[in-house]
Amino acid sequence: MTAAALLTGGLLAPALVTVVGVLAPAVVARNVWRLARTALLLTLPLAVSILLVNVLFFPGGQEVIFAVGPVRATVEGLRFAIETLLRLAAISGAISLFYLTTPPGELAVDLERRGVSPRLTFIVHAAVQTVPAMVERAAAITAAQRARGLDTEGSPWKRLRGLLPLAGPVLLGSIADVEERTMALEARGFTRPGRRTLLWHPADSGGQAAARWLMLAVVPALVVARAFGLLDWMG
Amino acid sequence: MLALESVTYRYAGATRPSLRDVSVAFGDGEVVGVTGRSEAGKTTLCLVACGIAPRTVGGTLTGRVLLDGEDTAPLPMHALVGRVGMGFSRPATQLSGVAGTVYEEVAFGPMNLGLPRAEVIERTESAIAALRIEPLAARDPRRLSGGQQQLVSMAGLLALRPAHLVLDEPTAQLDPAGTRLVGAALGRLAERGASIAVTEQKTDLLAAIATRIVVVDEARVVLEGPAADVLADPALEGFGVAAPAPIRLERAAAAADLPAGAIARLREAAAK
């Protein structure tokens, strides 16, 4: 989907990709609101800056909408900004959709079933799982430090300063953990060479497989179509 | 039997050994308590006994570590898995980090061994039953209490079916309720015939579960014998280990010149 959004230029295409490729499956999965929120949170700062920079400073813009001093908002800039934003929407929508619909455990098991090394899937999986653990640990340390009179609320500057003593324990704690974690993993045979037993296979319907093949097929199709100029009509 | 024979071990980069000429044996069906002050070398003794030191952490070892009479020196770490299980004191760091449920967490070891699926399931379920954590099986292991997590990781070790278990302060981070849970579980494990070495500073717990006690100080074994004898040994406190509460109570009563009947009544009251 991300690739599709990058390949198709113009206004119409990324909008189409967003609707067909991201929104429609999200509706099916009843996830539209969470999806919209995640995608927005993910890209809002980027989107705002894209909009401002392009509308106000687009090089060679002719049709001026309004001008304040040296800054001129141009139609070309606006058009380019909207184009970029639509692509961004498709990309962030696709990533968010993936994140919301794919539990890390299932992804890891499936990758391993398909022959990806258990160590590699472990790293990805453990990393994804560790983020909430680190957030929880940070919350616990914040609470402990606040109990000892440390300021973690109030003005942004105060909060930033409050973060410094937090960074130490969170990071050092994680590093000290790593050594013991490694030993514990080894003691449980994780480094044994050879295949591991997998307990279960994630459900994989014919429909899901078909959708994957379709998505894979669409990308080269778009490359070819774009190379031959077949998509120019889209704007 | 898991035995260390005149083992001297030095961590990589350390100036002096953390174990000096240590000889101990952990017999089958025995719960051996290993105690001693902080920095005495208890954790090091565990790491050496189960082969993690020097295999995973490096360092130099002289002397022999014998597993049922076999010298372990030529064996790689993964060959020891399933023969010696090692538990650590911090509950959270022992979780695999990739299991979404307690069931998968317990199954992690047998899965790593590449056992047939049916055997993985059989071992997982019997380990869960042995520690009586069936009600937790479907829960997320990261969201359990420390005591529950410790039981889950013990079940994970048990599912590897090791003949020897080495547990480093399994109750260090637990509250009294968690400590009782783990203590009871240890007792049940010993009945199954495994040798269990458990380091512990809580001598009250050792009094309840250990058959034999080894005291370590400054990298050496300084005291060893049947649990009751070692715990009552006046030298114990000199090695930085507090005697169990009943023994301290008795000593305090004797020092205060209380009549013998009073001591018995005090003990009764303390037991309640």
Ligand SMILES: Nc1ncnc2c1ncn2[C@@H]1O[C@H](COP(=O)(O)OP(=O)(O)OP(=O)(O)O)[C@@H](O)[C@H]1O
């Ligand atoms: N990774 C290491 N590298 C170098 N020296 C170490 C390492 N780990 C422990 N030591 C040293 O080895 C000695 C014994 O430490 P060990 O952790 O075995 O003590 P312990 O009896 O388990 O203490 P505690 O009750 O605090 O857990 C200490 O002097 C310690 O500083």
Ligand SMILES: [Mg+2]
């Ligand atoms: Mg220790």
